[in-house]
Amino acid sequence: MLSQILLGLCLLGDSLAAPLVETRQTTTKKCVSPRVRKSWHTLSTAERQAYIDAELCLMSKPGTLGLRGARSKFDEFQAVHVSQAEIAHFVGQFFPFHRLYVWAHEEALRKECGYTGAQPYWDETVDAGAFSKSILFSETPGFGGNGVRNGSLACIQTGPFASYKNPIGPGYKLADHCIGRWISDMATSGASQATVNTCLAKTNYLDFWACVESSTGPHGAGHGGVGADMTNPVSSPGDPIFYLHHTWLDRIWAKWQAQSPEVRLKEIGGNNKPAAAGFPFPGGGGPAGGLPPGFDPGMFFPPFDPRDLARPDDVPEPLVMGDVGTNVTLTHKLQMYGTVPDQTVDEVMDIQGDVLCYDYD
Ligand SMILES: [Cu+2]
Numbered sequence: 001m002l003s004q005i006l007l008g009l010c011l012l013g014d015s016l017a018a019p020l021v022e023t024r025q026t027t028t029k030k031c032v033s034p035r036v037r038k039s040w041h042t043l044s045t046a047e048r049q050a051y052i053d054a055e056l057c058l059m060s061k062p063g064t065l066g067l068r069g070a071r072s073k074f075d076e077f078q079a080v081h082v083s084q085a086e087i088a089h090f091v092g093q094f095f096p097f098h099r100l101y102v103w104a105h106e107e108a109l110r111k112e113c114g115y116t117g118a119q120p121y122w123d124e125t126v127d128a129g130a131f132s133k134s135i136l137f138s139e140t141p142g143f144g145g146n147g148v149r150n151g152s153l154a155c156i157q158t159g160p161f162a163s164y165k166n167p168i169g170p171g172y173k174l175a176d177h178c179i180g181r182w183i184s185d186m187a188t189s190g191a192s193q194a195t196v197n198t199c200l201a202k203t204n205y206l207d208f209w210a211c212v213e214s215s216t217g218p219h220g221a222g223h224g225g226v227g228a229d230m231t232n233p234v235s236s237p238g239d240p241i242f243y244l245h246h247t248w249l250d251r252i253w254a255k256w257q258a259q260s261p262e263v264r265l266k267e268i269g270g271n272n273k274p275a276a277a278g279f280p281f282p283g284g285g286g287p288a289g290g291l292p293p294g295f296d297p298g299m300f301f302p303p304f305d306p307r308d309l310a311r312p313d314d315v316p317e318p319l320v321m322g323d324v325g326t327n328v329t330l331t332h333k334l335q336m337y338g339t340v341p342d343q344t345v346d347e348v349m350d351i352q353g354d355v356l357c358y359d360y361d
Contacts, residue, residue, distance in 0.1 A: 029352075030353070030357070031352040031353065031354075031356070031357035032357075033357075034351070034352050034357045034359040035357070035359070036118055036358070036359050036360070036361055037118040037120060037247060037251070037358055037360050038360075039120065039121055039122070039361065040120045040121065040123070040135075040136060040244060041123055041135065042361070043120055045141065047117055047120075048120075048141040048142070050115060050117055051109075051115065051120060051141075052141045052142075052143075053113075054109040054114070054115035055074070055109065055160075056160055057109075057112065057113035057114075057115075058073040058074040058077075058109065058112060059072050059073075061074075061113070063075055064076075065337060065339065067083075067337055068174070069082075069167050069168045069174040070167070070168065073108060074240075075166070075167055075168055076337075076339060077101070077104065077105050077237055077339060078166070078168045078169070078235060078238050079168060080101065080335075080336060080339055081101065081234070081235070081236070082168060082169070082172060082234050082235055083335075083337065084335060085233055087272065087273065089233050090213065091270060091272055091273065091328065092206075092268060092270025092271060092327065092328035093268075093270075093272060093332055093334065093345060094209060094270075095212075095249075095250070095253045096268070096332070096345040096348050098246045098249065098250060099250050099253070099348050100334045100336060100343055101336070102246050102247050103119075103348075103356055103358075104336050104339040104340040105119065105243050105339075106243075106358075108339065118358060119243065119244075119247050119358075120244060120247065121244055121247035121248040121250075121251050122136060122241070122244035122245055122247070122248050124188070124191035124218065124225075124245070124248055125191060127188070127191070128188050128191040128192040128221070129185055129189055129191075129192070130188070131183050131184075131188045131225040131226065132183045136241065136244070137183070140159075141160070142159060143159055143160075143239075143240060143241050144157075144158045144159020144160065144161055144179075145157065145159060145181075146181050147180050147182050147227075153177070153180055154180045154181060154182045154228045155178035155179070155180055156178065156179050156181050161179050162178075162179075164179055165178070166178070166179060166229075166238045168238060169229065169232060169234070169238050170229065170235055171235055172234060172235075179229060179240075180229045180239075181227055181229070181230070181239065182228040183225065183226060184224060184225055184227050185225070187221060187224035187225045187227075188221045188225035189216075190214075190215075190216045190217045190218055190221035191218050191221035191222060191225065195211075195216075195217060195221075196218055198211060199212050199217065199218065199252065200252065200255060200256050200259070204267070205264070205267045205269055205270070206269055206270055208253075208256050209270060212249060212252060212253070218249060219249055222245035222248070223236060226245070250351075251360045254360055255360070257349070265349045265350050266346075268328055268330055268345055269327060269328060270327065270328055271326055272323050272326060272327060272328040272332060273326060321333055322344060328345065329345070330344065330345050330346035330349070331344050332344060332345045334348065343355055
């Protein structure tokens with residue numbers, strides 16, 4: 001009797017296991033050898049130099065995509081960000097947009113400029129509260145130092161990007177200007193490991209997103225801490241440090257997803273139109289329908305002025321964006337203006353899926 005029960009359990013076990021084995025055999029994974037994105041702090045001198053050289057190469061190559069204001073390949077990325085700024089911040093697609101955007105930049109470094117590494121990230125937990133002493137700004141190869149104030153400008157004076165004339169920004173303006181920085185250590189406490197841990201402990205996407213993008217969270221800490229160009233959510237990629245900041249944020253999202261991949265690789269939500277237009281940002285508080293405290297929507301998302309030509313399109317309607325209503329869904333379209341093919345949110349949820357192929361150390 002007992003042996004019959006055991007035999008029955010074994011057969012039951014076999015029948016349950018069989019489909020799993022078949023699934024495993026028929027699934028072909030497109031991403032076979034993901035490149036590994038590492039912290040700038042851990043890169044060798046040669047690796048740092050290779051990255052800086054590749055960025056300088058993008059700055060020296062003429063733009064080819066016909067994006068307004070963009071002279072160089074580097075500028076083209078800034079033009080993409082400018083055109084999408086209103087539907088890429090304080091919206092649920094904040095993470096997916098920037099994930100694909102950073103990927104597009106990484107692909108350009110490799111395809112246009114022969115870079116063989118991965119996009120590094122800036123582990124800001126190392127420098128929280130003390131950005132001014134960060135090796136990113138103080139050591140060579142690095143990103144140059146702080147800006148020096150001259151009227152309303154704070155141009156960087158040292159490092160490989162000191163002479164770069166950026167034709168886009170501030171905001172939607174098109175005007176040649178230097179790369180500006182105004183480092184504020186006070187603004188960087190939100191980059192601490194404790195804050196990151198608080199965000200990683202959130203149990204749903206809305207809370208996690210609100211935690212990271214709030215002005216007192218990691219996103220605000222990096223932008224506010226570097227200052228000047230980086231504080232402008234429209235034109236901030238004019239400072240090349242932007243890409244290391246957003247890669248760090250992407251890493252935090254990837255770590256959060258990896259805690260519960262079966263749920264979180266499909267979990268997205270939140271408004272798909274900007275908080276400045278009155279849609280709520282779950283980070284809460286602040287003026288104009290939910291921007292975080294300290295954010296002035298008039299300053300950050302000024303009304304479009306036809307004399308400022310950097311924004312090629314009006315903000316599309318939700319249906320155009322691939323959503324049915326005012327909430328972001330997996331079918332939401334992410335527009336990259338030819339830098340890489342557009343994708344839906346669904347296609348960038350997995351950093352080792354059919355489109356993206358990278359990992360973090
Ligand atoms: Cu952005």
